[in-house]
Amino acid sequence: MKNNRLLHAIGQIDDAYVTEAVRRKAGKTLWLRVCAVAACVALLVGGGAARYNRYSYPDLPMLTIPEDTEGAMGREAYLAYSFEEMNFHTPWTPNSRIRTLPVYDNSRGVELHHADDPTSFFEEEAAMKQAILEKAALLGMDTSAPEFQYSAFYGYYLSDDRYTVSCTSDRLIILTAMPEDYTLDPYASYDELYRSAQYLLKEYRDVIGVENPYIEIANGDYTIYGEQSWTTVAIYDQVKDPIGVLLNHAFHKVRLGDWGDGQMGISFDRYDLSQVIGEYPIISVKKAQALLEKGYYVSSTIDPFPGTDTIKKVELTYHTAPWFSTFVPYYKFYVEEPESAYLDDDLPGIKSFATYYVPAVDSRYIADLKLWDGSING
Amino acid sequence: MEDSKIVTLYWERSQRAIAETAKKYGAYCYRIAHNILQSREDAEECVNDTYLRTWDAIPPSRPQRLSAFLARITRNLSLNRYEQRHTDKRGHGQIPLLLDELQECVPDSGSPVAEDVLLKDLLDRFLGSLHPRTRSLFVLRYWHAYSLEEIAARQGISRENVAVTLFRTREKLKNFLQEEGVSL
Numbered sequence: 001m002k003n004n005r006l007l008h009a010i011g012q013i014d015d016a017y018v019t020e021a022v023r024r025k026a027g028k029t030l031w032l033r034v035c036a037v038a039a040c041v042a043l044l045v046g047g048g049a050a051r052y053n054r055y056s057y058p059d060l061p062m063l064t065i066p067e068d069t070e071g072a073m074g075r076e077a078y079l080a081y082s083f084e085e086m087n088f089h090t091p092w093t094p095n096s097r098i099r100t101l102p103v104y105d106n107s108r109g110v111e112l113h114h115a116d117d118p119t120s121f122f123e124e125e126a127a128m129k130q131a132i133l134e135k136a137a138l139l140g141m142d143t144s145a146p147e148f149q150y151s152a153f154y155g156y157y158l159s160d161d162r163y164t165v166s167c168t169s170d171r172l173i174i175l176t177a178m179p180e181d182y183t184l185d186p187y188a189s190y191d192e193l194y195r196s197a198q199y200l201l202k203e204y205r206d207v208i209g210v211e212n213p214y215i216e217i218a219n220g221d222y223t224i225y226g227e228q229s230w231t232t233v234a235i236y237d238q239v240k241d242p243i244g245v246l247l248n249h250a251f252h253k254v255r256l257g258d259w260g261d262g263q264m265g266i267s268f269d270r271y272d273l274s275q276v277i278g279e280y281p282i283i284s285v286k287k288a289q290a291l292l293e294k295g296y297y298v299s300s301t302i303d304p305f306p307g308t309d310t311i312k313k314v315e316l317t318y319h320t321a322p323w324f325s326t327f328v329p330y331y332k333f334y335v336e337e338p339e340s341a342y343l344d345d346d347l348p349g350i351k352s353f354a355t356y357y358v359p360a361v362d363s364r365y366i367a368d369l370k371l372w373d374g375s376i377n378g
Numbered sequence: 379m380e381d382s383k384i385v386t387l388y389w390e391r392s393q394r395a396i397a398e399t400a401k402k403y404g405a406y407c408y409r410i411a412h413n414i415l416q417s418r419e420d421a422e423e424c425v426n427d428t429y430l431r432t433w434d435a436i437p438p439s440r441p442q443r444l445s446a447f448l449a450r451i452t453r454n455l456s457l458n459r460y461e462q463r464h465t466d467k468r469g470h471g472q473i474p475l476l477l478d479e480l481q482e483c484v485p486d487s488g489s490p491v492a493e494d495v496l497l498k499d500l501l502d503r504f505l506g507s508l509h510p511r512t513r514s515l516f517v518l519r520y521w522h523a524y525s526l527e528e529i530a531a532r533q534g535i536s537r538e539n540v541a542v543t544l545f546r547t548r549e550k551l552k553n554f555l556q557e558e559g560v561s562l
Contacts, residue, residue, distance in 0.1 A: 004477060006484065007477060008494075015443045019446050021513070021518045022445075022522070223394075261390065301405070
């Protein structure tokens, strides 16, 4: 029974060790396998390729694909009766003809995100307070003698009887009462949400600060209880430049959300894009699909990629989270899963759609292009 | 959905909290339960019970790592169910193997650790002294109940390498507990 006690006691160890174990990836062996294949290809192509590289590919730092260290075990998959009833909006199309995209260094963002007390970073404290004051002024709040408060959950915040404007290192949020006759409940219909977003955009145009707004009502997948939910209601600036609009969609979305108790939130991501590592050549969709088929992808699903005929959609986007050390563009493939442990018997006919990410940056610049290793490696 | 938002949903007593938890962490919890129970039906029940326990626990809890919080509940529920199922006989799957292996870590002498919390602290200290890679192997085996083959595939090393590393780590744990003068 002593061993049984030990087995139970191990269950109480520090959370950090539990998440660390799951997020640690296959290392050397698989990577060596990738290197070996790459070396063979290099030998086969020979000197011609070297010359071609020399003149066609800019000299840029090698990149490491960031690990999803916090959402490591979160599965990105969507339940629906058909893929078409959902909406995964992207401003990108295969005709966008994007040849290069910037890659950003977010090490400062990671440092702030993991800091026990981000306010200990003096500059960040000033920046957060300044961001709050700017929005507060646009909302007509009295900013003459601001009395900031602080909570670990919301960061700094400023309140009056109508608004609360809060700011962390990752995000600025405005909370206020949800106007009557409108809703941001994700279980409302697409049309109701669109109408509400239109109204809020009109009401808060200056605060939202987007010149050519595009309203995005996205997802529309089902919960395990069979309710359809539109979990993204967002606005972004639909500039004409294909790269600009892709960056706006990835990094500068203004999200509208139902915060419960009759409150709504207008949320602004605070990604710092000032540290550009470089403008990297982007591979074609066709090439990305070939990599996907060979197993060079990251995914938060347990099952291996089930085959080309299961691909429902592909988009070019950035995989972003405040704790990613770099922001790298990916081709994101939506795939219909052949079977899933989470296809509930209570929802006959429901299908599951998982996502697989292939780095869109040319593989020459990726130091750790990984083969799927049989784990949840998202 | 971000973890902090899911936790907020629990605090707001919104049913969406469970739906969002299931969506994001259902597969992870199922994997742990299945590793222990080796039965789809039992594993699904444990995952559903995990949601109910979480609903009861938040508030007052506000977990910093929601994934580990859920996983711990699933593990405890699954181990309890395993023990109920196998009170009179040795079960199958990984647990009997884990128990055999952990028997090697039990010190021959020393004063029994009375409090579970002291044992937890000792284990945290021991794990903190290991190389992260070794620690991950240990946690994947004895926390998540992965088979040696699965661990080898995940870590990109051979099964033998996993087995040898775990053997040495068990020896180290036994020595560590002995040096601390404690038994179980």
